[in-house]
Amino acid sequence: MSFSRKSLFLRPALYFSILFLAVGVFSPAARSGVSDNLSVYVIAIDGLRADKLPSVPTPVIDGLIDAGAYWPEAEAVIPTATRVNFVTFPTGVYAQRHGVVGSSYRDRNYRFHRTDRPSFAEAAEEIPVPTIFEALEAEGVKTGFLAMKGYELVGGRGAAVQVEIRDYVPDSVWENRYEREIDGSEERSFHSMLSLNLAMAAKMAEAVEEQGLRFFIANLATTDYVGHQFGPDSLYYDLAVMQADRLVGEFLELLERLGKRESSVIVIVADHGFTQVLNPENVIRSPRGEPDIPELAEAGIVHSIFGRGGMAVSLHLRDPGRAGEALEILRRVPWVAKIYTEHPLEGRDGTLSEINFNHPERSGDFYLDIDPNYTHAFPSRGQHGSTADSDRLVPLVFSGPGVKPGLVLEGGGNVDVAPTVAAIFGLDPDEVLDADGSALTEALVQTGTLVPAP
Ligand SMILES: [Zn+2]
Numbered sequence: 001m002s003f004s005r006k007s008l009f010l011r012p013a014l015y016f017s018i019l020f021l022a023v024g025v026f027s028p029a030a031r032s033g034v035s036d037n038l039s040v041y042v043i044a045i046d047g048l049r050a051d052k053l054p055s056v057p058t059p060v061i062d063g064l065i066d067a068g069a070y071w072p073e074a075e076a077v078i079p080t081a082t083r084v085n086f087v088t089f090p091t092g093v094y095a096q097r098h099g100v101v102g103s104s105y106r107d108r109n110y111r112f113h114r115t116d117r118p119s120f121a122e123a124a125e126e127i128p129v130p131t132i133f134e135a136l137e138a139e140g141v142k143t144g145f146l147a148m149k150g151y152e153l154v155g156g157r158g159a160a161v162q163v164e165i166r167d168y169v170p171d172s173v174w175e176n177r178y179e180r181e182i183d184g185s186e187e188r189s190f191h192s193m194l195s196l197n198l199a200m201a202a203k204m205a206e207a208v209e210e211q212g213l214r215f216f217i218a219n220l221a222t223t224d225y226v227g228h229q230f231g232p233d234s235l236y237y238d239l240a241v242m243q244a245d246r247l248v249g250e251f252l253e254l255l256e257r258l259g260k261r262e263s264s265v266i267v268i269v270a271d272h273g274f275t276q277v278l279n280p281e282n283v284i285r286s287p288r289g290e291p292d293i294p295e296l297a298e299a300g301i302v303h304s305i306f307g308r309g310g311m312a313v314s315l316h317l318r319d320p321g322r323a324g325e326a327l328e329i330l331r332r333v334p335w336v337a338k339i340y341t342e343h344p345l346e347g348r349d350g351t352l353s354e355i356n357f358n359h360p361e362r363s364g365d366f367y368l369d370i371d372p373n374y375t376h377a378f379p380s381r382g383q384h385g386s387t388a389d390s391d392r393l394v395p396l397v398f399s400g401p402g403v404k405p406g407l408v409l410e411g412g413g414n415v416d417v418a419p420t421v422a423a424i425f426g427l428d429p430d431e432v433l434d435a436d437g438s439a440l441t442e443a444l445v446q447t448g449t450l451v452p453a454p
Pocket residue numbers: 046047081082083224271272
């Protein structure tokens with residue numbers, strides 16, 4: 001993926017002096033607690049592809065980048081889908097450990113399960129690792145998870161405030177969120193999608209102004225709905241990114257009015273990127289009762305596939321002993337772009353372990369990337385879920401007190417968000433989390449002791 005860098009990579013030295021003043025009064029943290037006035041707000045822009053920040057006008061986020069640290073090609077976790085990465089943000093672990101591999105899966109005995117039943121709250125109890133919400137609440141920091149889609153909340157265990165935006169928008173807006181046209185009008189559909197972000201922005205403001213939250217994860221997801229219906233190459237998608245940038249700006253203005261701007265770290269994340277679907281009508285989806293992959297069914301291989309965002313599927317075999325035969329067939333299936341399997345077979349493109357998606361029960365026998373000429377489940381112009389750069393690479397920004405200004409760094413990923421937040425609050429990530437990622441200490445002024453004076 002190539003980037004056309006904008007002027008945002010010019011870092012005025014001024015920022016160094018401003019930030020130095022802001023952090024110069026830090027005092028060592030007491031190990032027993034976090035500071036009384038520091039806040040961290042994680043704002044996800046759902047489906048914001050890595051190359052979009054450098055190419056779409058985003059003056060507010062550019063300002064955060066100039067004043068903070070920026071990982072322009074951070075990595076989302078596989079499957080590159082919303083619910084998967086929204087459990088990773090608060091836990092810092094890959095799907096192969098948190099277990100939310102998608103909406104549904106088959107276990108090793110080929111039994112069907114959903115990852116969000118019987119309710120998001122009850123599914124959250126099953127997540128086998130601590131969350132950043134629990135860690136911060138234990139220190140007296142009030143936290144919230146502001147979900148656009150609802151199922152993000154499977155990662156929300158411990159958050160005192162949990163929001164589902166469908167409770168705050170008209171039913172018609174909610175029901176039309178995946179419609180490309182309303183009454184024959186694309187513009188009307190686009191405006192309806194934009195209003196979802198406006199509702200989320202209102203909840204972000206309420207969280208700070210009325211509920212006193214000092215940490216939240218919020219999902220501005222209009223970009224995702226727009227990306228699916230119009231495609232990431234569309235002007236609509238770029239406009240949705242610009243709206244998200246403007247809403248971040250309004251949130252910063254609110255913090256300023258409340259006198260909290262200087263004590264707040266803003267984190268910009270994305271759960272996944274986006275791939276433009278070249279032939280949206282080529283939908284891989286069998287009519288009810290038909291086999292998922294006819295080529296396998298013809299060979300008598302009992303199987304099922306589960307969509308992983310639209311650009312990838314998990315393939316589960318009832319008899320894993322037939323994985324070798326299945327691989328031979330899959331290589332001739334026109335929509336299969338890449339084949340990952342833990343079965344030690346010639347001709348695979350990689351192992352599940354290599355993409356950190358080797359859950360002992362839930363990953364299935366194969367993870368298949370879909371060719372961009374096809375898509376799974378519904379005829380979208382944009383999809384995600386694959387291991388391709390377009391889906392996997394996302395921007396990551398930390399900006400505020402305790403973060404070094406003017407850094408553009410390599411690496412970084414969604415598994416690092418929770419550990420870094422813990423470190424900024426003065427907590428030891430290894431003590432309060434059980435993360436696969438780690439605190440991005442190269443961007444922090446003083447890890448473990450970031451307590452700005454009042
Ligand atoms: Zn998403």
